[in-house]
Amino acid sequence: MKIDLTTAKEFLSSHPQLKQHFTAILNKVKKAEGKSIIKIIYNENESDIKKDFLIEDLTQITEAQTFERAKYYVNRLIKSLTEVKQSKINDLNLNRWKEYDDLITDSLWIFNKRDSSGAHNAGYWGNFIPQIPNQLLRRFTKSGDWVLDPFLGSGTTLIECKRLGRNIVGIDLSDNAIALAEKNSDKESNPYNIVAKTIKADSTSFELKPLMKDLRIRNFHFVLMHPPYWDIIKFSQDNKDLSNAASVNEFLELFGKTLDNLLPHLEKKRYLAIVIGDKYSNGEWIPLGFLTMQEALKRSLKLKSIIVKNFEDTLAKRNQKELWRYRALVGGFYIFKHEYILLMQKK
Numbered sequence: 218m219k220i221d222l223t224t225a226k227e228f229l230s231s232h233p234q235l236k237q238h239f240t241a242i243l244n245k246v247k248k249a250e251g252k253s254i255i256k257i258i259y260n261e262n263e264s265d266i267k268k269d270f271l272i273e274d275l276t277q278i279t280e281a282q283t284f285e286r287a288k289y290y291v292n293r294l295i296k297s298l299t300e301v302k303q304s305k306i307n308d309l310n311l312n313r314w315k316e317y318d319d320l321i322t323d324s325l326w327i328f329n330k331r332d333s334s335g336a337h338n339a340g341y342w343g344n345f346i347p348q349i350p351n352q353l354l355r356r357f358t359k360s361g362d363w364v365l366d367p368f369l370g371s372g373t374t375l376i377e378c379k380r381l382g383r384n385i386v387g388i389d390l391s392d393n394a395i396a397l398a399e400k401n402s403d404k405e406s407n408p409y410n411i412v413a414k415t416i417k418a419d420s421t422s423f424e425l426k427p428l429m430k431d432l433r434i435r436n437f438h439f440v441l442m443h444p445p446y447w448d449i450i451k452f453s454q455d456n457k458d459l460s461n462a463a464s465v466n467e468f469l470e471l472f473g474k475t476l477d478n479l480l481p482h483l484e485k486k487r488y489l490a491i492v493i494g495d496k497y498s499n500g501e502w503i504p505l506g507f508l509t510m511q512e513a514l515k516r517s518l519k520l521k522s523i524i525v526k527n528f529e530d531t532l533a534k535r536n537q538k539e540l541w542r543y544r545a546l547v548g549g550f551y552i553f554k555h556e557y558i559l560l561m562q563k564k
């Protein structure tokens with residue numbers, strides 16, 4: 218369905234006339250059954266708007282108590298359809314912010330189901346759900362930006378980069394992870410022709426500069442870190458692997474080295490996110506989230522948000538639910554259901 222709003226401003230001379238005009242449009246839109254996107258024409262430009270949002274806006278116009286208010290809503294609707302307001306760090310049109318209703322803006326992220334569409338799968342033990350990179354990339358990158366994932370694993374971030382049109386350098390120490398990431402990547406189409414570079418290397422020391430020169434990357438625009446949660450899952454036998462650190466201090470030291478290696482290549486004012494969970498060991502809660510956050514904040518990073526994400530639906534936890542419940546009751550502690558996404562901005 219197409220709605221022509223070009224003449225809308227002519228109806229701004231009286232309240233009854235304006236109400237009548239927009240009520241007619243509202244009724245027409247409501248009758249457009251099943252069509253979730255409506256095309257709006259304004260001065261020969263066409264734009265798409267979700268039906269629900271258009272109905273909301275038109276209802277606001279027709280129900281406005283005063284003429285001034287109604288005119289304000291009309292002008293706002295036209296502006297939202299004809300003008301783009303963007304920030305420097307993403308592609309969201311802030312004049313149409315209401316339409317991004319699936320973008321989370323609060324600090325508690327509850328996901329009931331993993332996105333397993335396309336090449337995404339839960340086959341790599343310790344991978345994160347695709348919704349995490351999806352949410353973060355849409356908020357903190359623009360199309361064509363360069364993303365760095367120094368703990369690539371099975372390539373969840375890479376697949377999301379392909380879907381969203383962001384370029385990516387993904388590093389992992391494990392041959393197995395890199396092979397899997399490449400296999401998963403091959404299964405995903407590349408509609409935006411992004412560059413996706415996978416590298417088997419140690420992120421604590423890998424020299425990024427020559428690679429960046431080759432790929433003509435001046436700086437990265439977003440860094441997404443999903444390190445091992447110390448030794449909860451052993452990813453390899455390699456002693457450079459953070460999951461093989463002999464103590465929590467050594468783990469933090471390696472994590473800090475990774476940050477020191479990467480941070481110089483993140484553009485100023487751009488974002489870095491750390492996805493991490495805590496661990497429980499010998500009757501003691503080890504707050505890896507807070508410890509890594511402290512480590513990161515020793516660098517030129519500003520803390521922007523601590524996001525708590527639920528943890529319920531992981532395969533490992535589901536199988537051991539009963540056992541953990543028993544252990545919690547016996548041991549006087551609570552089973553963690555959450556992980557952290559620590560969001561920081563380079564100063």
Ligand SMILES: C[S@@+](CC[C@H](N)C(=O)[O-])C[C@H]1O[C@@H](n2cnc3c(N)ncnc32)[C@H](O)[C@@H]1O
Pocket residue numbers: 341343344345346367368369370371372373374388389390391394418419420421443444445446452453457458459460
């Ligand atoms: C939690 S997993 C990342 C999972 C990934 N986000 C995904 O969705 O598949 C952590 C990864 O870090 C890698 N790793 C550990 N130490 C590393 C190091 N020093 N340099 C690069 N990668 C490392 C492991 O091999 C593992 O694949």
